Amino acid sequence: MKQVPGPPTTDVPHCLEDPMFVTTRLARKLVTGASLAVIPFWLLAPSLARAAAVSPATAIAEFNTLCARDQGHLWGQNLCGPLLLVDAASRRIVANQNTRDGSLKRDADIYTGVLPPDVGIANTSTEWQGTRWIMVMLPLPTDQTRRDELLMHESFHRIQPSRLPPPPAPLPEHLATLEGRVSMRLEWRALAKALSEHGQARKTAVRDALAFRQWRRSRFPDAAASENALEINEGLAEYTGKRLGNPADSIASALKALADYDHRDAYVRSFAYASGPAYGLLLDIYSPGWRTRLRPDSDLGAMLHEAIGNAPLPSASSVRGPYGYAGIAEEETQAKHVRDQAAAKWKSKLVDGDTLKLPLLHVQMEFNPQNLFPLPPFGIVYPTAVLHDDWGTLTVDGGLLVSTDGKTATVDGAFRVNDGTYTGPGWTLRIAPGWAISAGSLRHAAPGSAASAQKSR
DSSP states (O other), X not given: OEEESSOOSBOOOBOTTSOOEEOOOTTTOBBSOTTTEEOOBOOOOOOOOOSSOOOHHHHHHHHHHHHHHHTTTTTSSOOOOOEEEEETTTOEEEEXXXXXXXXXXXXXXXXXXXXXXXXXXXXXXEEETTEEEEEEEESOOSSHHHHHHHHHHHHHHHHHHHHOOOOBOOOOGGGGSHHHHHHHHHHHHXXXXXXXXXXXXXXXXXXXXXXXXXXXXXHSTTHHHHHHHHIIIIIHHHHHHHHHHSTTSHHHHHHHHHHHHTTOSOOTTTTHHHHHHHHHHHHHHHOTTGGGGOOTTOOHHHHHHHHTTOOOOOOHHHHSGGGTHHHHHHHHHHHHHHHHHHHHHHHIIIIIXXXXXXXXXXXXXXXXXXXXXXXXXXXXXXXXEEEEETTEEEEESSOEEEETTSSEEEEEOOOEEETTEEEETTXXXXXXXXXXXXXXXXXXXXXXXXXGGSOOO
């Protein structure tokens, strides 16, 4: 789960094998997961792994080794910093340093305690007790390469606000369309060929990848801004994970990610975990100093195009055949039918039916970036999520719609009340004092209003 303050219009993972929850602050409206995202997601190359669980103390020692090995070289800034390892069920934490008020208990070189209920849990970076922490969920991956990549991914998110804050941008909803998905899969296959080849063959494959990218962005006016933002946010974090967590085999790890994502169901919030490392590693080859020239609004594709001399790009239709276009198009046409059916279901439930609307004010949101479902023009469906806001806590496992402007969340409206907990189809809500449900919306309770005014339906 990744953590991003507020619902992301784009936004911050990790462990691609484990859904990550993201906590996003609405104010950010990042496509990039602002680390927020916190999702552990990892498409990582396998390595010989220990079957036994890894202790937090061991992971902290490994983290120190990884940071010391880099010594701030990759990003010109030390990635070492405060680290929280958190068990989501018990909220128990193991840290590499104490809080400012000394509230944790020291045990040799680690510190232990319990995370307060108002702090979201995810693979991410988070502000707590006046300190910006790297947060990683327990249990940690038993495979050391996956573990190292995860730690370095989240370490980048900790320094990101000062080093390279991702620009605000909406989520790239076009990546849920037939044309968007087909062109993205073609781009990934060309990037994989470029990473696998050398010399002129590599450069040719790079041009092909950029041709597919250019074609897609010409079809969808907002594609460049929304894709670039996520690639800067999550793409560079994942690149950092592979460069520092798996330095001997980062290309193999990137190739595995590209192959894995080529067959995933949802790209809107997660595509950059595949694209970002590929572009970063190719830029390492063609333009070793590229990281010093990065800006929040940089386009990794444009930087790579410049690095190969801005060579003319072929038409996408002229080079798509060798990358399996026919098969991709057939698969995606069938998948579109399934998505259309799902869209009709979500619209019936969260737009046309009896609904409950909640204002998004200072929301922190935990969600799985791997399963977001665009429902234009109404917003984005989050099949599962946990929201913390001024009005209380909402836990959803049956679908939540976040409006396009990021100001409102909507769930199925029928509910019952039991001992202060509101329960509806696929959601539960605990309301903070001073709030009440009235006329299908969660609102500030009028002065002197009684709890009985909260009518269950």
